[in-house]
Amino acid sequence: MRFYIGNNGETLRSIVRMQNVKLDELIPLNPHAADPDAIISRWPVMLPPLPVTAGYQEPLTSSPRQTDYRNEWIPLTPLEKMEQTEYDVLIVGSGAGGGAVLSRLCQQWGANDKKIGIVEAGDLLLPTHFYNIPTYTLPRFRVYFDKVSRPVQQTYFRELIAFGGRTLAWQLVAPRMPLSETVDWPVPANELEFYFSLAERAMKVTPFYQEGSYYTTLLLNRLHDHAFPEAIPMPIAVDREPTVFGQLHSSPAFSSIAWFAEALNLRPYDLAVNSRAVQILTGQEKVSGVRVISTDKKSYEIKAKTVVLSTSTFENPRLLLASGIPGRAIGHYLTTHSLRGLTGYFDRQQFPEVLGALGILVPGTENRPYQVMIGGPPEEYNAYQQYLIKPLQEKLRVVAGAFGMVESRFENRVELDPFERDEYGVPVIRVHFSYSEKDHTVIRQMEQGVRQLFAAMQATTVEEEIGPLLEAIHDAGTCRMGIDPDTSVTDPYGEVHGVSGLYVADNSVIPSSGTANPTLTTVALSMRTADYIIKKLN
Incomplete structure (x- = not known):
């Protein structure tokens, strides 16, 4: 059996992403951490054994592998998982404004139980300026x-x-x-x-x-x-x-x-790229989340108590207007x-x-x-x-x-x-x-x-x-x-x-x-x- 010692701010859910294991495998092995989002800093976490791979050969194929990890220089979260979480703060966009909000939240909150998510319409491009x-x-x-x-x-x-x-x-x-x-x-x-x-x-x-x-x-x-x-x-x-x-x-x-790098050392957060926000979800004059569409045109509704739009001078009004948010200005x-x-x-x-x-x-x-x-x-x-x-x-x-x-x-x-709409509608x-x-x-x-x-x-x-x-x-x-x-x-x-x-x-x-x-x-x-x-x- 394998063990892992949790660092500051880590949870079972964040360890799942780092260790490439399944959450439903971790929970029964670690009854002391029944809540997958609870902070487990310095606790030993039991991991499932590695699969036996001796003698295994990957089938020959002319098509590329479905998942390419070469460009994943920052941890990413699938939209399917983000859809299962209600975020305290969901940030839409990762430029100067979105990064500043994330940085300040992580610095001020430290390793508390608040949940932060970020969705970015673009892909990973450069890892630095x-x-x-x-x-x-x-x-x-x-x-x-x-x-x-x-x-x-x-x-x-x-x-x-x-x-x-x-x-x-x-x-x-x-x-x-x-x-x-x-x-x-x-x-x-x-x-x-x-x-x-x-x-x-x-x-x-x-x-x-x-x-x-x-x-x-x-x-x-x-x-x-x-x-x-x-x-x-x-x-x-x-x-x-x-x-x-x-x-x-x-x-x-x-x-x-x-800032995204610094925040990784302060607390966990979820980040999805290639995730185009297409609608702000509201009810009773209060925000409730954002609907996003992936590059394969699947739709996801991500729930959030607070939504921060940081998508640009041109995309913010487009998203507000397309969502029916009222406002003359x-x-x-x-x-x-x-x-x-x-x-x-x-x-x-x-x-x-x-x-x-x-x-x-x-x-x-x-x-x-x-x-x-x-x-x-x-x-x-x-x-x-x-x-x-x-x-x-x-x-x-x-x-x-x-x-x-x-x-x-x-x-x-x-x-x-x-009259005209883009590929996301x-x-x-x-x-x-x-x-x-x-x-x-x-x-x-x-x-x-x-x-x-x-x-x-x-x-x-x-x-x-x-x-x-x-x-x-x-x-x-x-x-x-x-x-x-x-x-x-x-x-x-x-x-x-x-x-x-x-x-x-x-x-x-x-x-x-x-x-x-x-x-x-x-x-x-x-x-x-x-x-x-x-x-x-x-």
């Missing part, structure tokens, strides 16, 4: 990203439907939203300050990524000396800790997968950042031979409704894994990207197509987005302001043509939080108006675009939502 993969440079990854992501209905927006979502591919820039841009948000300033700090610690955000880089230091000093005192080193979500005492820090660039107030890029050139003799990384952020202010990110060509001086084998350049090429605030307007929206979406005259005024300010930045940095030449006007992939607002149900989808804690226990936690709840990249704000607000859920369920 692409910067952590030695074979990828940014140009190589861009080619890959275009293959695995999908455009949103003839817009510049793109979605990455996979475990980890767009945190597998984001540029790691994580500034706080300036206070002047959040004064009308339904969240007190002191709470935002607290949760921004919490998010920065959780994501390992640092202003010292470029520390020691003379390239960054020299240009930053020039900006400070010429009317841009707000300029700061780029805040980057990178773990700078070295490997010490045998503790590996092998995935420095942040993705939400880091659902899908409306779609916003993002306008993006213009300008390139300048510097005399190489101004700088030492070893440059280092270039990363400077000029935040938005009350008088500057845009922020500017300044970096070298991303394939060369923003981040690189190997020493560059290139001749010394006569000129340095520097790119300044300006991200402008975009007005939150009701007419910018995501709506359901009344859910209506496809139609996106309506345009810039207002106020937005175009900001865009003109951006063009002038970026040229002033290059003058302050003493660029030798600046390209005459500014880059094309784009929408940054900073979409937000379609499930914005607020007080008034006519102009918002959720309350200040992310709970959907009129549906108890249904929450939204991702970019879509951000009330207005501001000027800062949204990921840090999404994580901060999602952790705040998780704390609120914990308070309600305790």
Whole structure:
């Protein structure tokens, strides 16, 4: 007979998945653990004997095996098993918002008896952020990203439907939203300050990524000396800790997968991928679960006391609308950042031979409704894994990207197509987005302001043509939080108006675009939502 000693937070059900045995075999062997979901930390668990396999040969077949374990680098739970469980919290989506909620729940709850489940529409794609993969440079990854992501209905927006979502591919820039841009948000300033700090610690955000880089230091000093005192080193979500005492820090660039890994060490949770949520189940103005469909088109109803939607700015409103959830503002107030890029050139003799990384952020202010990110060509001086084998350049090429605030307007929206449905039977979406005259005024300010930045940095030449006007992939607002149900989808804690226990936690709840990249704000607000859920369920 075999034995296994349970670790912190383990149950018979979690041991079933790790040891590849059946639950109905474990229960009679372990009468001291009658409840398969009870915590059995440090208890000896009796396992059934291994099957006798001597002389056995697997039949020859030309078809692949039904189960392929090569890509299961995280424990997965079959939907059949999840359908048999009622979850205290069911998270739909595994990107920045869903990962932040899971992380906070696991940290605060520890090894209690609450049940957490996660369903993800996409498959396992990468086990970490692409910067952590030695074979990828940014140009190589861009080619890959275009293959695995999908455009949103003839817009510049793109979605990455996979475990980890767009945190597998984001540029790691994580500034706080300036206070002047959040004064009308339904969240007190002191709470935002607290949760921004919490998010920065959780994501390992640092202003010292470029520390020691003379390239960054020299240009930053020039900006400070010429009317841009707000300029700061780029805040980057990178773990700078070295490997010490045998503790590996092998995935420095942040993705939400880091939180799923951490949570595995804190408590059990169930995760299913390739599980498309198609309907939110409700009754008596309260959520009761989610209906999901697997890739083989089987339907499962997963019961939950609390449901957290973290499926994206475009998928959240689609799911809410397709489920008949009422709300005038659902899908409306779609916003993002306008993006213009300008390139300048510097005399190489101004700088030492070893440059280092270039990363400077000029935040938005009350008088500057845009922020500017300044970096070298991303394939060369923003981040690189190997020493560059290139001749010394006569000129340095520097790119300044300006991200402008975009007005939150009701007419910018995501709506359901009344006729067309996808392969899962859910209506496809139609996106309506345009810039207002106020937005175009900001865009003109951006063009002038970026040229002033290059003058302050003493660029030798600046390209005459500014880059094309784009929408940054900073979409937000379609499930914005607020007080008034006519102009918002959720309350200040992310709970959907009129549906108890249904929450939204991702970019879509951000009330207005501001000027800062949204990921840090999404994580901060999602952790705040998780704390609120914990308070309600305790």
